[in-house]
Amino acid sequence: GAGVSQSPSNKVTEKGKDVELRCDPISGHTALYWYRQSLGQGLEFLIYFQGNSAPDKSGLPSDRFSAERTGGSVSTLTIQRTQQEDSAVYLCASRRRGREGGYGYTFGSGTRLTVV
Amino acid sequence: AQKITQTQPGMFVQEKEAVTLDCTYDTSDPSYGLFWYKQPSSGEMIFLIYQGSYDQQNATEGRYSLNFQKARKSANLVISASQLGDSAMYFCAMRESYTGTASKLTFGTGTRLQVTL
Numbered sequence: 291g292a293g294v295s296q297s298p299s300n301k302v303t304e305k306g307k308d309v310e311l312r313c314d315p316i317s318g319h320t321a322l323y324w325y326r327q328s329l330g331q332g333l334e335f336l337i338y339f340q341g342n343s344a345p346d347k348s349g350l351p352s353d354r355f356s357a358e359r360t361g362g363s364v365s366t367l368t369i370q371r372t373q374q375e376d377s378a379v380y381l382c383a384s385r386r387r388g389r390e391g392g393y394g395y396t397f398g399s400g401t402r403l404t405v406v
Numbered sequence: 407a408q409k410i411t412q413t414q415p416g417m418f419v420q421e422k423e424a425v426t427l428d429c430t431y432d433t434s435d436p437s438y439g440l441f442w443y444k445q446p447s448s449g450e451m452i453f454l455i456y457q458g459s460y461d462q463q464n465a466t467e468g469r470y471s472l473n474f475q476k477a478r479k480s481a482n483l484v485i486s487a488s489q490l491g492d493s494a495m496y497f498c499a500m501r502e503s504y505t506g507t508a509s510k511l512t513f514g515t516g517t518r519l520q521v522t523l
Contacts, residue, residue: 321509323510323511331516332497332513332514332516333451333497333499333511333513334513335510335512338510346510381451383451383511385509395441395453397451399450400450
């Protein structure tokens with residue numbers, strides 16, 4: 291597609307349930323990043339993929355959070371046993387290898403997760 | 407330590423006036439990039455302007471310019487001739503490498519800009 295696609299755009303879930311958030315990057319973009327933005331806050335880095343491997347998972351807040359990427363394309367962020375503090379907008383960004391300068395990073399529109 | 411610091415949680419500017427949003431950064435990497443993004447209430451992240459650490463000239467993109475003071479480690483965004491549509495959150499971000507784990511963007515906490523009549 292033309293841009294980074296994230297689904298669902300909105301998700302309301304009950305505390306304790308598992309959720310899966312999907313990111314479909316721009317075709318050919320080898321780098322993929324997940325960020326979390328809590329209400330009124332900046333973007334907090336979660337995890338970085340290069341191809342299918344995740345060399346930097348340093349931002350994942352707990353072992354309830356995991357992510358995978360398959361075929362060097364779609365990525366899924368999974369949150370197990372959701373808590374109310376997981377409520378946030380989850381943003382995905384992708385970048386083509388070797389694409390320098392400011393135009394390289396493209397963000398999706400995000401998934402707004404609400405845990406009730 | 408904070409890598410990106412934005413000290414202005416909120417700013418007001420009158421329409422048609424210029425406004426400067428402050429950003430300071432901290433890195434020991436000689437090769438880095440600095441970004442400004444706009445986030446309107448709709449939530450999308452809109453890329454505004456980029457400055458590479460080796461760029462000799464300050465970046466400009468239309469009404470946006472970046473006042474890059476390398477020795478002071480500051481990268482302030484200047485918006486000229488403010489418009490009502492400029493009302494949004496503005497984030498400064500840094501990339502410390504083009505490749506690998508340092509290619510991730512680190513964001514500041516943002517400045518909420520309100521443009522008034």
